[in-house]
Amino acid sequence: MEIEGPHEHNHRPHSTGFRWLDISLALSAFLISFISLTVAIKHGRTMDKLVASNSFPNIDVEHGNKEDLKDGLGQRPVLYMGLVNTGIGPARIRSVEVSFDGKPAANFHGLLTACCTLPTDTVLPKTDLYFTGDLRGSMLQAGKFVRLFSWPKNADDPRWPRLEALMTKIDIRVCYCSVFEECYLHDSRRTEPASIEACPVSGTPYVDE
Numbered sequence: 375m376e377i378e379g380p381h382e383h384n385h386r387p388h389s390t391g392f393r394w395l396d397i398s399l400a401l402s403a404f405l406i407s408f409i410s411l412t413v414a415i416k417h418g419r420t421m422d423k424l425v426a427s428n429s430f431p432n433i434d435v436e437h438g439n440k441e442d443l444k445d446g447l448g449q450r451p452v453l454y455m456g457l458v459n460t461g462i463g464p465a466r467i468r469s470v471e472v473s474f475d476g477k478p479a480a481n482f483h484g485l486l487t488a489c490c491t492l493p494t495d496t497v498l499p500k501t502d503l504y505f506t507g508d509l510r511g512s513m514l515q516a517g518k519f520v521r522l523f524s525w526p527k528n529a530d531d532p533r534w535p536r537l538e539a540l541m542t543k544i545d546i547r548v549c550y551c552s553v554f555e556e557c558y559l560h561d562s563r564r565t566e567p568a569s570i571e572a573c574p575v576s577g578t579p580y581v582d583e
Contacts, residue, residue: 429463429553435546435562436519439538453537455544456506456521459514463552467509468573470580471547472522474540478578481505482523485544490536499530508581514550522546522580549573 437455442448459465472479479485482503491498504524514520528534544562551557551573558567 430461431459431463431465431514431516431550431552431558432461432567433465433467433514433548433550433558433560434458434460435548435560437541437544439541441524451527452524453527453534453541454521454524455541455546456519456523457509457514457546457548458519459516462516464516465514465550465552467512467514468549468551468557469547469576470509470522471545471576471578472580473545473547473578474543480578480580482525485523486533486537489540489544490533492532495532498533499528501531502526502528508579510579510581549576 434457435455436458437453439451439453440449441452441454443450457467457470472485474485474489477488479488482505483501486501503526504521506520506522509520509522512520525534525537546562547559549557549559549570557570557573559570559573560567
């Protein structure tokens with residue numbers, strides 16, 4: 375007696391019996407899937423931009439000629455210039471350049487030579503100043519300020535009033551990056567920072583020492 379093997383059943387996709395309707399349903403399913411994928415991609419990109427915007431740093435240059443005394447009672451004349459992060463995320467400082475009239479300065483003494491020292495200044499008092507040092511690689515938190523130099527007034531130094539009059543003529547270029555390595559170049563001669571791929575190597579970095 376022959377024993378029949380199991381019968382193979384060919385499963386056909388469900389259909390409505392109307393070819394045009396089956397094609398319409400298949401196209402509709404494909405279109406819905408495509409739209410859902412597109413929305414998911416756009417949503418992901420939007421979330422990436424939202425995260426980046428919530429960590430956006432913005433470096434500005436700040437300067438002045440007075441500072442509060444430590445006891446909070448009054449002020450004293452001090453020429454200072456520095457960087458302040460007015461953004462909402464930390465900034466990694468990559469390079470700082472300081473120049474006057476196209477002449478780069480590697481430190482504060484070089485800046486004084488470029489802007490404010492005359493050939494007739496033969497004997498000058500020692501410059502008593504405060505500086506932060508090499509800022510390259512440092513992280514500047516949002517809302518924080520770091521000084522490039524701070525020079526208390528010296529009535530015997532003729533360069534002090536000259537520098538005070540020329541503070542707005544000093545050019546500052548600082549390149550910095552966000553925590554997502556999105557980099558920006560701030561130039562004090564421009565109103566807004568420029569977005570760049572990577573910070574260039576500075577020709578004359580300001581590393582006050």
